[in-house]
Amino acid sequence: MSAAIDGELTAKEEQDLLTHLDECAECRAEYQDARNTKVILRERIVRVQAPQTLMDSIINMSIMT
Template sequence: MNCPKARILMSAAVDGELSRKEEEGFLLHLTKCLECKGEFEEAKKTKMIIKERIIQFKAPQTLVHSIMQLTSVSAIEHEDTLFFE
């Protein structure tokens, strides 16, 4: 495997999305190419940073309530139309 091919597989390697065969080839390339190895480590770190640093907000309570109401109201409406059929 050469560097351009390894770069194509880089993200999939980070995310565990490579096939077994691809992974073998990729890892073999890393043992020979320090540049790609460095880039791979950096990419893994970047993923981790995003995962850890991006805050997940809680949906506002008002939104939670309206979603709950939304589903139950449409269910009741449906029941009503059935009775008047």
């Protein structure tokens, strides 16, 4: 299930899963829940920018080393 959500299944595995999901409401609900969890994380976790001073010091480090 996780592998399907992450696009890590082979084409054959994916086809088998889709066929099963068509027939099984329980797995279908679980699949959607799992996918929603991934979407929530992607959309809702705060991402910050690295401080400019850190970026400058790393660029300088690579120039001066």
